[in-house]
Amino acid sequence: MRTAEEEQEKLRRFVDEWRSHIWEKLEQFDSTSSQAAARDVGDINEDPVQIVTKPLEGFTVLDLIATDNFPFNKLLIVLAHDCHEILQLRKQALSKVYPRLVVFGLRSASEETALEGELQKTFARSFKFFQDLLEFVSKLRAVLSNLVQQLEAIYSGDTTKSSRRPYAAFWNVHLRTAVHCLAEGFTTLITIDEIVAQNTSIGHSISLFKRMLHSVRSEPSAFAMEPDQVESLDSEVSKVDNVLMGGLFQRCLQEDFYGNLEIQKLKTNRQCLDEILFCVREGLLQSLARLDSLREYPYDREKLFGLIAVWVWHSWMIGDAPEKKLTKLVMELQRRAPVLHLFCNVRLVPLQFLIGHLPSWALSSPIIKEARRDAGVVNTSYLAALDDVLSSHSQTLRSVLVNWLVSFDSTVSPVVQQLAIHAMLGTRFKQLTQGVCLANRLRHILRATIDIHAYLEVPINKEQLKKLRHVAEILKAVEAMFHRRSSETALGLGHMLQLAQSQILRRLSPLKAQLEADLLAMSRSTGVFMLARSLTRSGKDMDTKITDALAAVNVAIKMAEGCSSMQSNVILRLALDVICSPNSKVPDDVASEMMDLCSVIELVADVHNVVKLVTDCSFLYWSRDIMPACFKMLYRKTGEARHLQLVVSAFRDPVNLMITGNADLSVIESYEKEMEEAISNELVAPLCRDIETDLRLHVHSAHLKGAVNINPTKTYGEMRHLAELKYGLELDDIHLPGQTLEQGVDVLEIMRNIHLFVACYTYNLNTQVFIERVSNARNRKYLNTVNVRHVANSIRTHGTGIMSTTVNFAYQFLAQKFIVFSQFLFDDHIKSLLIKEQRFYKEIREKGGKDYPVDRAEKLNKDIRKLGLTDDGLSFLDQFRRLIAEMGNALGFVRMVRLGGLHYCSSASGFLHDLDKEMSFQEASRDAGITAGGVYAGKILDQALDSQKISLEGMDYLNILTTVFSQELRSNDNSHLKNFFLIVPTLTINAVEAMLQAKERMSKRGRDASNGMFTDDGFALGLAYVLKVLGQNKDFDSLHWFDSARHHYLAEKARIEDGLDMDGIGSGMNGLQIWSQKLASISEEEAHNMQLVKHLNT
Template sequence: MITGSDWDFDRLEDGTHKIAGEVQLRAYGRFLEDYASQLQGIQEALEDCMGDSWDMSVDPIALQFAPHEQCTLLQLIDTDNKVLNKVLTVFTTLCAEVRSLQSEAKLKYYETLMFYGEGDNSSIQDGAAQVMMGSLLPHLQELGCFIKRCEEVAIQIVQQLAAVYSSPRESSQVMNAVDIHFQDVFDHLGDLLLILVTLDEILGNHGPIQDHWIIYKRTVVSVHHDPEKFGVKRERLATFEKILTDLETNLLTGKIFQKAVEQPFDNKQGQVSKNSALADEFFLYLKNSVNDLDTKASERLDSNYLLSWVKLSALYVLNFQLFGTADKKLFKQLWDLHKKIPVVTLIGNVLWVPENFLLAHLPVIAKTMDKKAQQTLVTSRSNYLHQKSLNLVRDSQTYCLQTFSWMIQMENSLKQESTQLKLDDLIERCKLFLQGVQFACTISHLLKTVTNLHVSLAKPMTKTAVIALCKMIELLKGIQHMYHRHFMAVSESVNHVIQHLSYRALSIIATAKKGLVQDKRYSEKHLDILSSLVLAEKALHGPGTKERHLVLRLALCTANQMRTFREDELVQLSTLLRKLNVICDIQEKLADACDCSFLYWHRVVLPIYLSHVYESKSDVQNILYMFCALRDCVVAMERVRQDSVRSILKESFEKEVTRYLHEQVIQPLCHETETNLRLHVHSHLQLDDRNPFRVGIEDNSPILRLRPLRFFDKYIHIKGHVEHYLEETFYNLTTVALHDWKTYGEMRTLARYKFGLETVEDHLPSQTLEQGLDVLEIMRNIHIFVSKYLYNLNNQIFIEQSSNNKHLNTINIRHVANSIRTHGTGIMNTTVNFTYQFLRKKFFIFSQFMYDEHIKSRLIKDLRFFRENKAQLEQKYSYERADKFNKGIRKLGVTADGQSFLDQFRMLISHIGNAMGYVRMIRSGGLHCCSNAICFIPDLEDIVCFEELCAEEGLSITCQEAARRLDQVISNLTRNFAEGTEYFKLLVDVFAPVFRDPKNMHLRNFYMIVPPLTINFVEHSITCKEKMSKKNKMGAAFTDDGFAMGIAYILKLLDQYTEFDSLHWFQSVRDKYNKDKLALTKQKSVASRDDEKLQQTMTLTARRLDMYLQEFDLLYYSLSSARIFFQKDKTVPEVNPNTE
């Protein structure tokens, strides 16, 4: 540090330097804040889940900021006043024991008893009741011991109170208890009695337990008659029966509470019933508590606030049992409370009805009560429910406004950095924290009372009421979420609030203590008060645990003697302690207030609620809160101690809620989304008016944007369910009709852009829009296909012969290639096998026709004529002879539609030829498919072995196996592309030996029937082509190369190409028509030009001759082309389909 006179600044400049420094410091602080916010923004951009807010549905690590300490009660209650230490230690221990019993009852017994018999009962078999009761028996035995312990604690509390409030004349007086009022001890005694009342109500109104108990007892009695049969000793059975009798007497008769208050409370030190001081104190407590309950009903900072009425009623009964006096005025005050609180929900759906309880346990007063007064209560309860049901919507809206306003205030308050908090900000936060708990308690009370009253009174609930109640459930969970989202800020603020409240309480205590110290008078009471204040200060100086608060309140009970505190100080101190009690334990208080496990017993409202959410589409995101409420039911189920019952309960509840969600939301959403997409895709058709400005539009996007709903140990993603439904629908419908692939592809794309639905591609092979029949369908119905379709040899296409539709279906190589890609190359061999079976049947008919005597004799006669007149005919088969054969067949008879036997034989050959054309198309389609697949192989001449390469690189066995399969696929593709399969050769080789067998000699003259067949075919072909220009196109056709294909195939099977060529048939036909045309030309030259009719006739004749000659030429070309396919020992390679 530099010192010296040279650095002596003017003192007036010191303030300026300080201000400048503060400015720079603030600027630097702002820079750091901006930099931190930028860093946080980058982190949130990189990681979607990062942020200050905590999500309740994904909360793997919970933050518990309830205070804890290792200090024991003896260390905590340590003053110089030993008597005071002893008294407070005893009462604190007893009160802590009551809290422990409360916790044990809640965790171990309430849910175990309430959920008994719940779950899926549809599969219950005979003997299940006995098994269920048998599994409950150990817990009933534990419950019996628990009740005994409660009774003992109750005796201890009463006897300790009697010892404190003993008469000054008695030698056993512990301390001077004048003006000391242990309200907290009486409160805890009421809590203890409340446990017994709750157990009474649960067991007394539990039908399954009562029914199963009767069945179980009967079973035990039946075992008693023959114990040896069941392997049970008679002595043990007698002991077991005694245990059952004790359990029934103590637990199932509804007398748990009655037995506890009727037990003897007197001890050796004195009789409690004769302790007037205790009786006065007890009565004073009841009177003050009833007044507080009546006047402070609005200050609900505890979800169990309403249970105070039950506790007071139980304590009133105990007071009557102890001292035998029943103050009628006090009883009237208790009785009149029903006007404000008609019933109290003890737990779940268990209700406490005041008049039933009071009249049952106070028979003396019951005699004085008339029936009218009791009936008034029932009527009042119904009126209360009716009024609440009418006002539910209004109440719901009111609570919504209050809660939303509170949430906004919470958001604004918690935005402020905790380091910059001022005292006013701290007071405001404390007020908001308490206000949230108060709202939650009020809403929870209304929900439980209204829902349980509807069930109790068997009153139906309107849909409007259901929606309003569900809206309040959403509010309840929304309040809880508000705390949870800001738990970091809340937990930090809570400590500051506790410190502030403790400071204010300490200030009041310090003021009172200062006044006592200044008072120089000495007395034991003076000393007790001072010691109590010291102890209260000590309790406030530590963490705000429940034990410290209990010690604090008990210490203040002993300190407030002789008006230690002024009236205003006492009211202020009580308010501070009440706030401190809630703030220190705010997590537990909030969890109790927002506990929606009662919803399990009213889950029938879920379908109505879910249906409303889907139909209204408003506030859809609130369904997340409803599922948070349903998760509370799961927490309650987890407390069921029977493992088998717990698993059945959870499984049944999960299935039920999931079914409701699927039926009311997911399924309608799936169907509506699909319909929306389908109508959008087909909007070019004439559909109903879908203008959104006229007919409106259903916007399902809010439901689809919902986050996944967490339920049990899984998430329900509604958007994922819709995506899966669309994937399944698109896949199944595309599989059924592959030609619709484009439509479903458009729907898939539209779903992505319109609703953000990402569906998985089905990867099914697409088909062209003019798909026609599938190869698989043709294969299964090949007999129908060859008769309904006509083959074109040159274009290699099948055309539908006739159809009722506007257009005819066609099948070409692309269609077949697509089908082969769809079903795999294995279908090619299967198709040839089916074709073989078809040809076998057709050739049987073919053989029968050729064996016919009329046909056989005519063919032999024509063959003999040709051989005998070969020279005169110039080696050419006579056209006239063939024409005579064609016409002569008609004399044998015709069918109903005018077809001769030769017409039918021609059709048979055409069908055979169509089948062969189909086989040719299958082979071409296969090559087309292979060529498309093989294009990805760079060099067919130099194919590397991937398996060897993987082995050289030392890759894993899995990779080598994959490489080996890839080599097999490439090898298969290469072989199929290079060689193909000679299906024609196979079909020739399989039938040729049979056709050429000497047993089938009747087939050897087939080549002689070809000329008449060609004449028959040409006449039929010309008739079909002429129908093309007519209006009625039935029977019209422009190609039928199946006939040429069939003739070529059969001639090959019979090896009669040479014999047929020896007929020089087509040369004979050409000569015949040339001769006719020459004669017509001569006739034209001779005929008179003036005779128009003769000229027209000759022109038509010439045109007809040209037509016939052209048809014969086309047939000749087709037959010549078809014969190329059946050349000896080889098949002509097909033209590459890509060049067609």
């Protein structure tokens, strides 16, 4: 009972949330003009209800094909099923497979390279998809194999059994639809091949995942897996790798593609291969005739390439040089379209494809050799042609499309009722196809121009970019128009399709009557004999052809009278292939008209998806570098500001692709943030700047004395009122701090960029000040400083809450630095040197010694320096020292923020009573008989004082930062850190040497003075902090390092002074010569020791 109540409660909450969401959407649809305008240009993905027009068939292929001619039925059912299955798989690939493959491995803009293990995780999350992809490919290959077998059986040349073969009458029928569907299947496989080849993340992730599995296989229990599970997973991954990386189309050129069909049998069936070649030639001629014209259909270029793929397959089958005329036709396509786009940004170069897949005997053709020689010239000419079309014809196309927008809006509008119903439907039908073809042409120009410039590495100039932006705007305007009139289009779509189908019926009806008359005239047998003959295919050949033609006409009429679904259109095309056979009585022009009507019906029936295709600009994601320039152009041309929504809509299309492709949320958010930054930087920021400039000019032109008597509060107040009057802008209230002339560096900026601050500033512990490094101010004659007063001013501006936020940022920074710290000590070279030091120190302790010798520390410094130097001459120990100094600077900044908070609290409470005394202003006000308002004011004051007291007492931030890291860094997982105290002596020597060099550079000029500094207490603070965190203070004290260093350098000082005893040298010239000889005999190391002694004494 409780479970039922819980489910009921879940349903109730779901309904409430859905109702709330719908009401929010409906509130956007207001009757006001402004809301209506927003509705016209709004995001079409935000509609509460979306209209999708799609004819749905309620019958199967078996139900649709039902005539009295049973052999004809069987043949047509098999072909229709195969063709329909291929088209369904292609549709599935467009909506599910291609987007997932294209967006696989996309990273956000902040991630230049994938993090360690990220690709393996991505592949693991998509592994189910890759398994489904294998099933998809297997199913598509099986259907293609079956279609090839059916074509081979239909066109079999076994004339000895022709009287018994049920499809002998089909030998002269050109099954164009079947061959085109075979081309569609090949195109699908090739598209997957090209996406996998161009998206290197797929192959790289599979390789890394397999490598990871090899590691898992050695210790499966550590990953909570059984050995059988690992082997099974490795087998599945290898299967994915072999299928995808081996080339799907290349496998179709091998023998395993044909299943039970003997490959030799297919190669010897010349009639079948010739029929396929005829359909390829005819399809290429028809598509080439429409190419680069306003009659080009959206899928023409894909079909063209599919036919080329069939030609390649045919070249492998015949085993001989291909036909010259068809080869010239293919090379003509290569010349007119040297680059084809299969999906989104996936480009395919036909010539490279032919070189990679044609057999050697076909590649030896002189025509192909010549095309390979002229490939560079063809590409350059194609680029020039596209640029010419963009510059000279794009304006014409834009004008045509603008006229179409106006015409379509007025014709489709429900208020237009002047035309007769048939004329109005015919006009709408024509405008639908015209709009789709125009948009398809513009989209090709946009995508091809951008891609060919990127392919040939030719930059796009500003004028070309401006025209490309105009093309994208028109495309999105077409999409918005279809969306705006979607309801009217949906209401008339069924009638428009019936009108087009009626034109096919009008051409088929006379043909049916003529066939029935011919069959009646030739019939001299009883009905029973006719039925037996139709079942066995015996009798006269002409009689059988007429019977088949009549059955095809009946099927075509039935399909033309029914729903325009994908199944019906496929069956209709196959029936028309039979009807329009070479020996039929159908004129060529009538056959061509019916085929064109079928193409238009298919286009209009799926107009919803077709419009999305021809107006999709998701390929702009890979050319998003042009986005800021496009927005900048919009701002410079004030008259084009109304096009902003269209440009934003074009650049937002990649988001829909990412959502469909199941991309990571971080990638989508990164791209949306990139769009927002481009709009902010190129539109909002310049607009705000220009508005501010205009307001300032207006204000200062009326107050010429503003430069003498500055009153920012009054000036900004006048600007605020003027902005409301002139621009209708509601500016924020003025929040200028009263009588504050200087705030200094803002702590918030330092906190947000603490990684830069600690590297560019040095810390002085005594004076509590940060001083900018000289190297960071090369172009200035002064250095910036940050002290407690600056911090107190920032706290006064932003409040005491920034103190806790600073600690959080410092914690994050220290966590990152401890990772680098651990990696340095984990290095094999460093670890081995420290192990040697540990062994040496242990031997000293066993011998009764207690001081760590200075010579040993200097030797370790030299050994680490031998490991290598950076370009700046820094050793690994120098970088490690800088790391600790930056950690100390971060701690010094936290300490300064704490002191700044105390300074602020003490200044704010200077005129208050002693906060340690218990006193309540609320109680005092109540006792004094003050009104309720005064008592409430006393309560507020008490709360402010309590908050001030808490801030004044504060917390020990340094202790918190120590405790939070101690437990983790002292664990067994970080045992390599236990010898850190042994490298501290070497670090101190390295720090003293670096400080001496830095102080010497302070007195020099030029480039040598760039790295000078006179304080770096951050190193000492960081060193003490690390020892505290690691709990190695006692270990370090046991080294007696400072005593050892003091004794060592005092001894060195005495030895050097004894060697340079001036009393024993004498005077005069002779004494000077003796003193010079002794000074020259001092080694470099002794001179260095003298400097260290001097520094130690100071």
